[in-house]
Amino acid sequence: MVISKAIRDQIEAENANYPRARGGLLAALHRVQREYGAITPEHATALAPIFDMTAVEVLAVVSFYDMLSSQPAGRHQVRVCTNLSCSLAGAREFLREIENHLGITRGETSADGRITLGHEACLGACANAPMMRVDDRYYEDLDTESARQVLDALD
Amino acid sequence: MQKAPHVTDYLTRHCADDEYGCLRGFEAQGGYRAAHTALREMTPQKILDEVRQAGLQGRGGAGFCAGLKWSFMPAPEQQPSYLVCNADESEPGSFKDRLLLERAPHQLLEGILLAARAIGAQKSFIYIRGEYAEAARVMQRAVDEAHAKGYLGDDVMGSGFSHDVVVVRGAGSYICGEETALLESLEGKRGHPRVKPPFPAQRGAFDRPSTVNNVETLCHVPHIIGRGAAWFRSTGTEKSPGTTLFGVSGHVVRPGLFELPLGTPLDEIIFEHAGGVADGRKVKGVIPGGLSMPILPAGELDVAMANEFLQEKGSALGTGGIIVMDDRTCMVRTACVISEFYRAESCGQCGPCREGTAWINDIVTRVERGTGTAEDLELLVDICDGMEGQTICAFADAAAWPVRALLKHFYADFERHVREGVCSFSGSFQL
Numbered sequence: 361m362v363i364s365k366a367i368r369d370q371i372e373a374e375n376a377n378y379p380r381a382r383g384g385l386l387a388a389l390h391r392v393q394r395e396y397g398a399i400t401p402e403h404a405t406a407l408a409p410i411f412d413m414t415a416v417e418v419l420a421v422v423s424f425y426d427m428l429s430s431q432p433a434g435r436h437q438v439r440v441c442t443n444l445s446c447s448l449a450g451a452r453e454f455l456r457e458i459e460n461h462l463g464i465t466r467g468e469t470s471a472d473g474r475i476t477l478g479h480e481a482c483l484g485a486c487a488n489a490p491m492m493r494v495d496d497r498y499y500e501d502l503d504t505e506s507a508r509q510v511l512d513a514l515d
Numbered sequence: 516m517q518k519a520p521h522v523t524d525y526l527t528r529h530c531a532d533d534e535y536g537c538l539r540g541f542e543a544q545g546g547y548r549a550a551h552t553a554l555r556e557m558t559p560q561k562i563l564d565e566v567r568q569a570g571l572q573g574r575g576g577a578g579f580c581a582g583l584k585w586s587f588m589p590a591p592e593q594q595p596s597y598l599v600c601n602a603d604e605s606e607p608g609s610f611k612d613r614l615l616l617e618r619a620p621h622q623l624l625e626g627i628l629l630a631a632r633a634i635g636a637q638k639s640f641i642y643i644r645g646e647y648a649e650a651a652r653v654m655q656r657a658v659d660e661a662h663a664k665g666y667l668g669d670d671v672m673g674s675g676f677s678h679d680v681v682v683v684r685g686a687g688s689y690i691c692g693e694e695t696a697l698l699e700s701l702e703g704k705r706g707h708p709r710v711k712p713p714f715p716a717q718r719g720a721f722d723r724p725s726t727v728n729n730v731e732t733l734c735h736v737p738h739i740i741g742r743g744a745a746w747f748r749s750t751g752t753e754k755s756p757g758t759t760l761f762g763v764s765g766h767v768v769r770p771g772l773f774e775l776p777l778g779t780p781l782d783e784i785i786f787e788h789a790g791g792v793a794d795g796r797k798v799k800g801v802i803p804g805g806l807s808m809p810i811l812p813a814g815e816l817d818v819a820m821a822n823e824f825l826q827e828k829g830s831a832l833g834t835g836g837i838i839v840m841d842d843r844t845c846m847v848r849t850a851c852v853i854s855e856f857y858r859a860e861s862c863g864q865c866g867p868c869r870e871g872t873a874w875i876n877d878i879v880t881r882v883e884r885g886t887g888t889a890e891d892l893e894l895l896v897d898i899c900d901g902m903e904g905q906t907i908c909a910f911a912d913a914a915a916w917p918v919r920a921l922l923k924h925f926y927a928d929f930e931r932h933v934r935e936g937v938c939s940f941s942g943s944f945q946l
């Protein structure tokens with residue numbers, strides 16, 4: 361099965377929180393992406409009947425949200441905030457140094473499949489810039505050296 | 516975890532204390548006392564009246580009177596109806612709701628209980644932006660704790676009132692902070708703002724009457740119910756009572772959060788509380804309320820931070836996110852950063868917004884690179900004219916205002932780029 365029974369059960373349980381099952385769609389998409397790395401057309405096809413949708417409709421939702429992806433990416437998502445407060449604190453120069461360190465530019469995945477690098481709009485850490493999000497964790501008050509240590513420690 | 520504020524008051528006094536994040540620690544500081552009393556002894560109408568008399572203004576950006584908004588909800592017989600807590604905080608320069616979610620989750624739950632009781636909602640949804648994974652974890656833990664203790668679920672605190680709270684995660688989209696886009700997203704759809712009317716109180720989440728309130732707005736409620744409207748009105752200004760959480764970022768010595776009365780002068784916040792501009796430099800401009808609010812030039816910082824005073828200066832309080840820029844900052848580059856953001860985040864439903872945000876970004880980028888012309892600067896103003904008030908939601912206005920204000924106050928920066936063909940602000944940040 362493209363989506364395991366266990367995951368499917370978790371999805372159904374979450375859906376019960378909402379007056380209509382579809383309220384649970386974002387939670388389901390987060391779950392599938394965490395488990396399988398992406399929400400591929402096959403996953404969308406498997407999910408669609410649970411939400412009384414078509415696979416195309418599911419993928420249309422996926423494409424709207426920055427954190428969801430229909431294509432597999434690196435094992436870790438690294439995002440540097442480059443909005444105004446962070447830019448004032450040197451985030452754009454910081455991002456360039458991260459690019460140099462990893463040998464990739466924003467939007468790319470490292471050759472070993474370890475890291476996908478990107479930049480992101482404000483993450484609510486404006487007083488502690490430069491900052492980056494690695495998957496579900498924030499790292500704040502960074503400099504190039506401390507950021508390198510975090511990145512090099514990723515598996 | 517978000518750092519505790521430099522200056523605290525009733526909302527954030529205990530936020531540095533880790534114990535405050537769990538139910539026992541919260542109750543040790545008097546938490547849930549207002550709910551205990553109000554749910555058993557006050558009618559829903561009485562709770563609503565108290566909040567209305569307190570004059571609590573929404574803290575999510577628009578500043579709408581909370582009690583008045585609640586009064587738009589239909590009679591409680593019309594079940595189900597919902598309370599939706601807007602925890603999407605993504606206005607650039609704002610980071611206060613993150614603190615309240617991560618460090619005071621039960622204060623928010625108590626506010627939700629009281630608000631839900633007042634409007635007769637049997638269920639609440641807390642919609643947390645997807646990137647705030649930590650906040651979602653903390654809130655879910657708090658909800659579970661409250662359930663176990665009988666503070667959520669059937670017959671809350673023995674009052675006969677039943678209430679459930681669902682923690683929902685967004686998935687990365689600025690526009691989902693706009694309340695009707697949020698409702699769409701909550702229903703598992705793309706976050707496209709709805710045409711209003713109908714307003715959420717008529718048809719909100721899942722087609723049912725709903726009230727949408729910001730995290731901070733709801734966090735003030737237990738304090739108002741616990742100590743009364745008159746007490747709440749003793750801080751802040753006549754029209755804008757209470758404290759708020761100002762977030763200061765950019766070129767200051769001590770960036771961070773500051774809980775201060777509404778009406779505190781902007782220059783006092785920057786120079787006294789946030790320690791002034793770093794490296795002994797001077798202020799060039801300050802955005803007073805999150806990225807969407809029009810910038811104020813250095814000469815206009817003696818303004819009380821409340822909507823009635825900021826509006827006289829052509830700006831507004833927004834989310835209270837104060838972004839300080841020193842005298843090295845290139846305002847054309849600033850316009851590039853701002854317009855890049857709105858271009859990326861427009862949901863694309865309305866032509867003036869979808870096209871206008873892209874045009875603005877193309878033009879200011881051209882001006883920054885030195886290939887812009889004098890006509891380009893006029894064109895920018897025309898584009899702003901064509902965007903404001905012409906669209907489904909206020910995003911297009913929020914995208915046009917900052918550009919218009921940058922041109923108004925820092926026209927010389929733009930002219931200089933056109934004339935000299937290069938950026939001559941050597942100390943400014945790079946793009």
Ligand SMILES: Cc1cc2nc3c(=O)[nH]c(=O)nc-3n(C[C@H](O)[C@H](O)[C@H](O)COP(=O)(O)O)c2cc1C
Nearest residue numbers: 573574575601603604605692693694728729732909
């Ligand atoms: C483009 C746009 C983005 C918004 N983002 C947020 C947000 O992230 N958080 C928030 O509370 N309100 C946001 N708002 C305001 C909401 O639409 C709504 O007014 C608010 O949640 C109401 O709560 P309040 O009355 O308690 O302030 C946004 C509005 C617009 C137009």
Ligand code: SF4
Nearest residue numbers: 862864865868906908
């Ligand atoms: S104004 Fe912009 S963001 Fe708002 S609905 Fe229209 S296109 Fe979408």
Ligand code: FES
Nearest residue numbers: 441446483485486
């Ligand atoms: S501007 Fe970078 S976290 Fe807010």
